[in-house]
Amino acid sequence: MSESVDRILTSWSVSGTGPLTQSLAELSTSGWIDPDATHWSIEAFLPIELQTLRTYLVDRAARQDELGHDARQVFLIGADRITAEVDHRCSRYHAEFSKRYGTVDPDSDCKVPPSLESPGNDQLSAELMQLADEILTRAAYQKLSQEDIEKCVGVASQWGVPLSVDFDLFANLAVYARGDIIGQRFRRRLRNLYRPELVDVPIYQRLVVLFQLAQDHESGETLVAGQFHLRIFKNIPKQDVDMLLPGTKVRLSKFDQAKVIVPSLSGWLFSLQKISRFVLVTLALAAYYSTALVIGLVLAAIGYVVKSCFSYFQTKNRYLLDLTRNLYFQKLDTNAGAAFQMIQQSGRQSACEGLLAYYAMLTENEPVSSRRLRRKCERLIREAIDVEIDFQVERATQLLSQVGLVTATDDAKWACRDAIEPSQDRGQSGDTSGSGDIQPSPESA
DSSP states (O other), X not given: OHHHHHHHHHHSOTTSOSTTTOOTTTTTTOEEOOTTOOBSSOBSXXXXXXXXXXXXXXXXXXXXXXXXXXXXXXXHHHHHHHHHHHHHHHHHHHHHHHHHHGGGOTTOOOOOOGGGOOSOOHHHHHHHHHHHHHHHHHTTOEEEOHHHHHHHTTOOOTTSOOEEEOGGGEEEEEEEEEEEEEEEEEEOOGGGTTOOEEEEEEEEEEEEEEEEESSOEESSSEEOTTOOEEEEEEEEEGGGGGGGSSSEEEOOOHHXXXXXXXXXXXXXXXXXXXXXXXXXXXXXXXXXXXHHHHHHHHHHHHHHHHHHXXXXXXXXHHHHHHHHHHHHHHEXXXXXXXXXXXXXXXXXXXXXXXXXXXXXXXXXXXXXXXXHXXXXXXXXXXXXXXXXXXXXXXXXHHHHHHHTSEEEOXXXXXXXXXXXXXXXXXXXXXXXXXXXXXXXXXXXX
């Protein structure tokens, strides 16, 4: 009995932060993602760290006797070369992105000579959008269509805020998502006596927003037209994607509008009813008293209008507070830091794809087709972490071919090279990787 009382008293904390005293707004960002969360769609994303995958494959090869000792050494040498090639590609991504992003970085503290200032550069913006699209595609993100974004406008989950969005404000806008899963969040309902309960919510584990404004915008912070903004968020409900865009305005629901209008209107009508009782008496009095009554009635009406306005702004500020709280806990990074994360995620995804495909081919005794290779890699991931994926075999074989670990046969199959010398470094394999996706510009050359 004593333990139960202590638990209840702990929940009803004095600071109001216990689970029984938290408001709905405080619970809006609470929740968790089941490690075995259901995926609504099979994606290309490999949700495993590179070093973890490498350790798992080496352990699997020894435990299931899929590779002998010498073959495992060959695999480790190949894994090092894959990692080196991906690191080299990420370095080129960093160089190319930094060169283009410096002049449109909203957080830059560097000055530009007046003679070099320009109102806008459409070509630079197009190059940045194209480069970001390439990086995010390699990181297994999927671009949301304009229609998908517009579906979220004006609606909201129980944890979001209904908003209206002015799309004419944007010169460029792109939204990328990854991790289409089912998470769980807390909510309170009257039927459950406002106790917190976990419910399933379709969410995006990661969401990237890239945008440029066509005109300056002031919304707590000044967003200058032409600057290139990048933002990364986590665990965003699908219906709340519009919360991440600038230039949004809170849209009060009909219920909230009724809460503002009905009390004020009913109060004014109630006062009018009480005053009307004295109308006949007042009409019999002097004109002076009749004028005073009319003035009092007008002042009462003005008071209720002012009260309605205050109630409206209070409701709107509550929504804005919920929005700010959500974005505070769910924003991971912005601008140059977000670009760094995008490139790192791209590198991890590419390295994991190459490592998985190379192991799958090493454990085969004959050349394999792309279809068979894809199915085997998907099975390896399913057995490792119990996740269904859509393995991108073309990207993986292209990487392995560039590094020189595999070769294509005459019958359109893939086979590992007979031997790999440990002394071969990334520079020697660079002859075949020179045809990468990013070519050095004449200036950098």
